[in-house]
Amino acid sequence: MKQITKYVIKNSLKRIFLYRSCLVRLKMMGVEKVFSYTLANETGVTPDQVRKDFSEFGIKGNKRGGYKINELLDIMENLFHRNKDHNIVLIGMGNLGLALSKYSKFVQRNMNIVATFDIDPFKQKIRSDITVYSMSRLKEIIDRFRVKVAILAVPEISAQEVADDLVRHGIKGIVNFAPVLLKVPPDVIINNVNLCDELESVIYYVHKQLKVEGLKNLEILYKDMKY
Amino acid sequence: MKQITKYVIKNSLKRIFLYRSCLVRLKMMGVEKVFSYTLANETGVTPDQVRKDFSEFGIKGNKRGGYKINELLDIMENLFHRNKDHNIVLIGMGNLGLALSKYSKFVQRNMNIVATFDIDPFKQKIRSDITVYSMSRLKEIIDRFRVKVAILAVPEISAQEVADDLVRHGIKGIVNFAPVLLKVPPDVIINNVNLCDELESVIYYVHKQLKVEGLKNLEILYKDMKY
DNA sequence: GAATTGATGTGAAACAAATCACAAAATATG
DNA sequence: CATATTTTGTGATTTGTTTCACATCAATTC
Numbered sequence: 001m002k003q004i005t006k007y008v009i010k011n012s013l014k015r016i017f018l019y020r021s022c023l024v025r026l027k028m029m030g031v032e033k034v035f036s037y038t039l040a041n042e043t044g045v046t047p048d049q050v051r052k053d054f055s056e057f058g059i060k061g062n063k064r065g066g067y068k069i070n071e072l073l074d075i076m077e078n079l080f081h082r083n084k085d086h087n088i089v090l091i092g093m094g095n096l097g098l099a100l101s102k103y104s105k106f107v108q109r110n111m112n113i114v115a116t117f118d119i120d121p122f123k124q125k126i127r128s129d130i131t132v133y134s135m136s137r138l139k140e141i142i143d144r145f146r147v148k149v150a151i152l153a154v155p156e157i158s159a160q161e162v163a164d165d166l167v168r169h170g171i172k173g174i175v176n177f178a179p180v181l182l183k184v185p186p187d188v189i190i191n192n193v194n195l196c197d198e199l200e201s202v203i204y205y206v207h208k209q210l211k212v213e214g215l216k217n218l219e220i221l222y223k224d225m226k227y
Numbered sequence: 228m229k230q231i232t233k234y235v236i237k238n239s240l241k242r243i244f245l246y247r248s249c250l251v252r253l254k255m256m257g258v259e260k261v262f263s264y265t266l267a268n269e270t271g272v273t274p275d276q277v278r279k280d281f282s283e284f285g286i287k288g289n290k291r292g293g294y295k296i297n298e299l300l301d302i303m304e305n306l307f308h309r310n311k312d313h314n315i316v317l318i319g320m321g322n323l324g325l326a327l328s329k330y331s332k333f334v335q336r337n338m339n340i341v342a343t344f345d346i347d348p349f350k351q352k353i354r355s356d357i358t359v360y361s362m363s364r365l366k367e368i369i370d371r372f373r374v375k376v377a378i379l380a381v382p383e384i385s386a387q388e389v390a391d392d393l394v395r396h397g398i399k400g401i402v403n404f405a406p407v408l409l410k411v412p413p414d415v416i417i418n419n420v421n422l423c424d425e426l427e428s429v430i431y432y433v434h435k436q437l438k439v440e441g442l443k444n445l446e447i448l449y450k451d452m453k454y
Numbered sequence: 455g456a457a458t459t460g461a462t463g464t465g466a467a468a469c470a471a472a473t474c475a476c477a478a479a480a481t482a483t484g
Numbered sequence: 485c486a487t488a489t490t491t492t493g494t495g496a497t498t499t500g501t502t503t504c505a506c507a508t509c510a511a512t513t514c
Contacts, residue, residue: 012471046473048472282463290511
């Protein structure tokens with residue numbers, strides 16, 4: 001049964017990512033230990049929140065001793081399966097797809113785009129350093145590399161069709177850049193990234209802010225904005 | 228005073244964007260009227276939620292008559308200031324910046340990238356159709372086009388520095404693609420888009436899901452065995 | 455034109471997330 | 485070794501969000 005999976009990444013998970021990137025930075029600076037308030041300061045949240053988040057993910061520290069950065073990072077690596085490599089496929093080698101295929105940060109985090117696909121693989125091959133396959137070889141590659149997660153960067157008109165293919169071939173998670181709500185079985189995770197909405201919401205809040213500043217009434221705004 | 232603005236787009240606002248894109252589609256199909264449950268079905272939420280969201284943004288329908296799509300869209304256009312054009316600057320013409328500069332959906336929604344910037348404008352000019360300015364002309368362009376919102380697609384190492392420049396020159400909102408938490412005055416809106424996190428969180432949930440399904444199978448197995 | 459139907463709009467209730475407050479534990483101090 | 489200090493971990497409380505339930509209104513039917 002296909003349906004729209006209204007899937008939202010939990011804020012607590014987003015914050016864990018935040019803490020981690022902060023920990024990596026601190027580690028590089030030679031720091032070995034953090035307290036909840038260190039992390040809080042660095043990430044703009046409250047110390048309580050840090051501890052609650054850790055508790056949610058089963059992360060324990062040492063009373064009075066804070067947290068050892070190495071231990072924290074180990075736990076997080078495990079939590080996010082970062083010890084293993086993750087094979088990803090990328091569908092759609094337009095401007096955005098091309099940029100994503102070259103995005104070096106994925107590799108740094110053990111997420112490897114093992115293959116990219118496009119309806120017109122020859123046209124795109126010129127611009128790309130890595131292999132662009134035709135859509136007909138999707139199943140073959142997904143099977144060979146045991147791919148479970150895909151990035152979808154195709155035009156919205158073909159997004160659903162491609163998503164259907166992906167699901168049929170065993171994909172269980174999709175980061176979808178097309179501005180459409182994909183209908184998939186309930187066991188498939190969809191994470192929609194809508195660039196227009198991201199930009200537009202900033203415009204919305206900026207306008208609101210400017211208006212409020214005119215009224216010299218910041219209270220309403222702060223409530224709305226969740227610092 | 229500079230600080231980390233942990234800024235999160237409200238879910239209700241995200242849903243309003245969802246409703247709108249759905250309304251646009253329905254309008255194109257010739258539909259003139261919707262009910263809360265129509266929108267709910269199309270967007271994977273509940274009818275109550277649709278009505279509550281509308282109520283939050285002051286949108287009223289007609290008892291029994293549902294909502295006229297044209298009226299809804301008008302209200303939303305106003306709400307999001309879509310009647311006016313919005314001038315945006317884009318900083319950083321690497322792979323991602325280049326793709327964003329060519330992203331046609333922004334223009335379709337009245338968000339115009341009036342200029343792009345890079346520390347090495349000459350190198351990037353080759354690949355880009357639109358003008359790439361050197362960073363020294365930032366203030367001039369921002370002033371001339373009355374720009375309030377910027378897209379930041381520079382390497383993380385220079386993100387804070389560029390953000391400081393932007394704020395100094397009057398930018399009030401930033402969509403930040405660099406994986407760093409920018410420190411800005413509290414009246415500046417930062418919306419962080421972290422592509423790695425988006426991908427990684429899908430991997431996290433997929434793994435979790437597979438684990439749970441494994442457990443479910445186990446349960447079924449035990450049930451079947453009837454002790 | 456009274457009765458019925460079908461939708462909205464919104465308080466109330468249930469649920470979820472964030473903050474508070476403090477006990478518990480580990481370390482430091484005298 | 486007792487006391488003070490510091491920081492974690494987590495129930496309790498508050499705050500925020502979603503769902504429920506129903507009064508209200510407009511259209512339709514008889």
